[in-house]
Amino acid sequence: MIHYRIERHTGDDATADFAAMVDATLHDARGWTRAGFVFQQAADAPYTILLGEGPEVQQRCRPYDTYGRYSCQIGPLVAITADRWRFATPEWAGDLTTYRQMVVDHEIGHLLGLHHRDCTTPGRVAPVMLPQSTELHGCLPNPWPLPEEVARAARHDLPLAPGYESGDPRDTP
Numbered sequence: 001m002i003h004y005r006i007e008r009h010t011g012d013d014a015t016a017d018f019a020a021m022v023d024a025t026l027h028d029a030r031g032w033t034r035a036g037f038v039f040q041q042a043a044d045a046p047y048t049i050l051l052g053e054g055p056e057v058q059q060r061c062r063p064y065d066t067y068g069r070y071s072c073q074i075g076p077l078v079a080i081t082a083d084r085w086r087f088a089t090p091e092w093a094g095d096l097t098t099y100r101q102m103v104v105d106h107e108i109g110h111l112l113g114l115h116h117r118d119c120t121t122p123g124r125v126a127p128v129m130l131p132q133s134t135e136l137h138g139c140l141p142n143p144w145p146l147p148e149e150v151a152r153a154a155r156h157d158l159p160l161a162p163g164y165e166s167g168d169p170r171d172t173p
């Protein structure tokens with residue numbers, strides 16, 4: 001059981017559905033539930049999924065550098081930069097809803113202990129753990145974990161909520 005709470009430190013209409021979208025993504029049958037994880041919101045949860053403006057995310061993600069743009073997972077925190085949530089990125093080839101699902105599933109993948117993956121088969125959908133915001137490397141945009149990513153997470157032998165790791169960054173484009 002993964003208990004989490006959602007914090008939205010923005011007040012504009014474009015980010016108003018953040019909590020609903022995070023919840024829907026985490027409970028979607030195409031997502032990490034396939035790996036046997038159960039997600040539940042709770043006020044005193046150990047894990048926090050935060051939407052904030054660039055400078056706040058930059059500060060909360062230290063010592064990762066999010067350049068005021070990226071999102072990150074560090075320890076019990078997933079922090080998503082609000083402008084990415086609002087606009088996605090110029091490199092993103094999918095729609096905004098798909099982008100938002102991808103960011104949630106990518107960062108939660110980090111929270112579950114997964115690291116980045118490459119696009120090994122151009123023309124096929126990307127692993128959700130490929131940093132898709134900046135470069136698809138010939139893969140197609142994809143917000144859901146691939147079967148092999150589900151299988152890796154389903155072993156439940158990865159440390160949850162890993163802290164800072166130099167050289168294998170999870171400051172995600």
Ligand SMILES: [Zn+2]
Nearest residue numbers: 131170171172
């Ligand atoms: Zn990442």
